[in-house]
Amino acid sequence: MSTRTEDLSSSTPPSGPTTPPSALDDRATAGPGGGPLAALRRRRQAHVPLRHRIREAGGILRFLEVWVSGERHGRYGFATIRIGLGAVLTGYLIVNLADAPRVWGPGSAWMGNLRQDNLYGWPFNLAQKAAESSIGFSLWYLATLACGIALILGWRTRILIPVLYVLFTGLISLNPVVTDNGDLTCRLLLLYLAFADASGVWSLDARRRARARPSSNPTIARYLKVLGEIGTIVHNFVLVVVVINLCLIYWTAGLLKLQEPLWREGTAVYYPLAIRLYQPWPALSQFAWGTDFGVHLVTYGSLTIQLLFPILILSRYTRWLALMAAIGLHLGIAVLMGLASFSGFMALMDAILISSTSYLWLEGKVLVAAKKVRAAVLPGGPEQQDPEQQDPEQQGAVADRAGPARKPAQDKVSVGKDGSGE
Amino acid sequence: MNFLYRRIVIAVVGVVAAAYVFSVVVVTGKDLGVSDELYATVRDDYMRPHLMQSWGLFAKGIVNSDKTIVMRAQVQTPEGNVVTTGWVDIGEYEWQGILHNPTPARTARTTYKIAGDMQIAVRKVPTVVVPAISKDLLSDRPLSSGDYLKTLLDQPQLNSTSRSSVAAFVNLDNVATRLTTLYAYRFWNQPVVAVQWSVVISPVPRFGDRDTGAREVPTTVAASGWRKAPLFDAATISAWTTS
Structure with missing residues (x-):
């Protein structure tokens, strides 16, 4: 050879x-x-x-x-996941701040054997030691919160993401009763981000790297280049794995639903919405299940989108349909059932399917809007010109x-x- | 990187990725034709706990009932008297934390989940054990409900499957007693002497009856006798009385 x-x-x-x-490289652009x-x-x-x-x-x-x-594909998608993950995680921890001692801290001692059954070893079980005292638990919780904020900013993500994974997994392992598939998705995404280039764009890391001077030592420079090439290969495979995993989630969920008579009858969506503890807005829930047609439409629509998701994402046109439907589904669950963090984590995974073209288009719009705001706030400056005219x-x-x-x-x-x- | 080395790296990473995807297919396809043996091997040897996935949410056995624990307690007043409180629906209390709240706290559905697990566990335990649940356990010696039920495991008529079912129920019985004790501290903020709880399942109206709101009669799937309150340290009690 x-x-x-x-x-x-x-x-x-x-x-x-x-x-x-x-086609293959946009460096020329x-x-x-x-x-x-x-x-x-x-x-x-x-x-x-x-x-x-x-x-x-x-x-x-x-x-x-x-x-x-x-080259590294989907960096904007991964950056969006990183920022979204940090934001949802931070929001989730802030929302639970007052109840945290009862959920995971010293007040969660009621779980007894349920907690001991968890399979996480070192260093995740350090959380159990920390949770025995108020101070230890507070430190663990605040460290997780700080890492969530750092994740949004994209600060030292190579080290940050594994640390956050340990902190978050340790935290949720303290209470297996209240954990849900949102936590599972968060953990999975953190694992994937650990192997992908999560801070290639829209991050402090990217800014730092852009400012850094290349190494003058040729051996180190070559070593870094090889590492970068291996990183690119791993990153792209992670991208493929995330997309496959996403398809599997929707597809298996759809197939499992298909086995249930209530889904086949077209009434399944009604039942969770009718449960008291999934009704933050009872009037809204009653409105949602108010008509037979509406319930059938949402039930069969959810089923269809989940079953066809892997096919729909193959074309850029139907991909938008699938994404809008999936995000609408998660939004509905978040609002109607009060499962905001679950829906947030789940919807984030869909972000990988949005093309970098769309992200850049959105970024351009945001920057133009920001410029408008700056011009309005600071009149007389050079940015007063209407950006739409440019x-x-x-x-x-x-x-x-x-x-x-x-x-x-x-x-x-x-x-x-x-x-x-x- | 050298042409050959690059291809080797691609092959190695590709094989790892393919193996991972295969494992994900197996663990997510448990109820879709994957053999139990393969599922158990992949789950236990490769996926648990970090990579384990399951996406049957709102699919298998779709939730269709309100599930709650109602409880009462014997608490000690500042004068030293022991008084019995009225019954409180913890599910109703938790719902108040969810109502009109776009981001409910994680504690909000704890009782719902424990009650749901209890419903499943009770179905599996042999009928010979069920009456034991409702016996009062107020001995001064540290005898928990779990200890009491464990003695049942020695009964000769229980086979190994029954024993594991009883053990699972014992675990939940302990959890319910501990949880309701802490709720008693939260509700009445007095030293708790004993608690008593019931798991109540109330199916929501069927789809065709949703306008009339006609529901089936709620079922009490497990009702405990009085349980001596387990001891908790000050930090635990403080977390429940102050947060």
Whole structure:
């Protein structure tokens, strides 16, 4: 076997014609002529169908190899999960602050054997020691809260995420009675984020890395480069695993529901909504189950979306339908059943399916809106010009000024047809 | 990275990812045709506890009942008298914390879950054990309900399955007694001498009866006798009386 060496970062396959910048590498789009929005516009115009890209790469295996090892995909999706996870987790801990001693702290001693049954070993069981005293428990709880905030900011995530995983898992292991699938999803997402590039964009880490000077020692530089390439491969596989896991969640939940007569009759949604402890707004719940048609529609609609989810996400058009339906489902559960943290954690996983193109579009809108607000608050400044009047290139430049962390050139933003979230 | 090394890394990471995905398929497909043996192997050897997943929520055995624990207590007044309180529906109390609250605390559905577990556990225990639940256990010596029920495990008519069912119920019986004792501290803020609890299941109206609100008669699936209140340290009691 030959051991030829090549540089995949150039995105030019050894065989076949030169790949257009839009297909395999958007580094070329970060030229001096425009910001991310302009780059996106060019990318959309130059969109290359998947089958062409496979042919240009020199076959499906070669295409997959380049896809897996060439660049880190879905970094905006992972960044959204990271920020959302930190926000939901922080909110969850704040909401439970007053009750925390009873839920997990010294007041949870009523669980007795139920707690001892938990399977987590060291270092997770340190939480049990900490929970024996008010001070120890408070420190554990506040440390978890602080890590949740740091996760939003994307500060030292390589170390932070494993630490947060230990703190959060230790915390919820203290009370297996009140834990739910939201906690499970949070733990899973933390595990996935630990292996992915969760702070590639929209983070303090990204800003720090952009400012850092490359190592002058060639050995260290080469070592870091190899580590980065391995990290890219792992990151992309994690992306694939997250998408598959998401599909499995919806699909198995749908299949299990299909086995239940109440789901097949189209009335299943009514029953949880009629339970007192899942009725934070009784009038709203009664309104929700008020008509037969509404109950049947939501029941069969939920079932259909869950069963078809893996298929719907394959096309960029139906993917939006699936995402909107799934997010609507979680929103309904959050509001009608008072399961906000559960729904929040679950909905976050869906964020990986939104393309970087959409995230960048949203970022551009947010930055333009922020500029409007700044102009309104600080009249007379150079930013007084109406952002809507600017041409998109200038808007892109606005986005670029958000900081050096915004590096669209290192993220893929256009593919959308490979079924992997991009 | 060298061309060959890169492919090796891709292969290794790919195999690990594929093995993980296979394991997820197995543990999430327990009720979808995956064999019990394969499921148990993958769950116990590879997935538990960190990677374990289950997504049957609102699917298998969809929840269709209000489940609650009602309780009363014997508390000691400042004058030293022991008085018996009235019955309190803990589920109703927890619901007050949920009502019009978009983000209820995690304690809000504790009783619902314990009552649900108790309902399942009671179904599995042999009928010979059930009367023992309602006996008063107020001996001065530290005899818990669990200790009492454990003595039943030695009965010859219990087979191994029955024994494990009784053991599971004993565990929940202890939990219910401890939980209601702490709720007694919370409700009456007096030293608690004894508690008594019942698990009540009340099915919601059927879909066709939802407008009339016609419900089936609530069922008491387990009713304890008086249980001597377990001892808790000051930090535990403080967490329940002050938070």
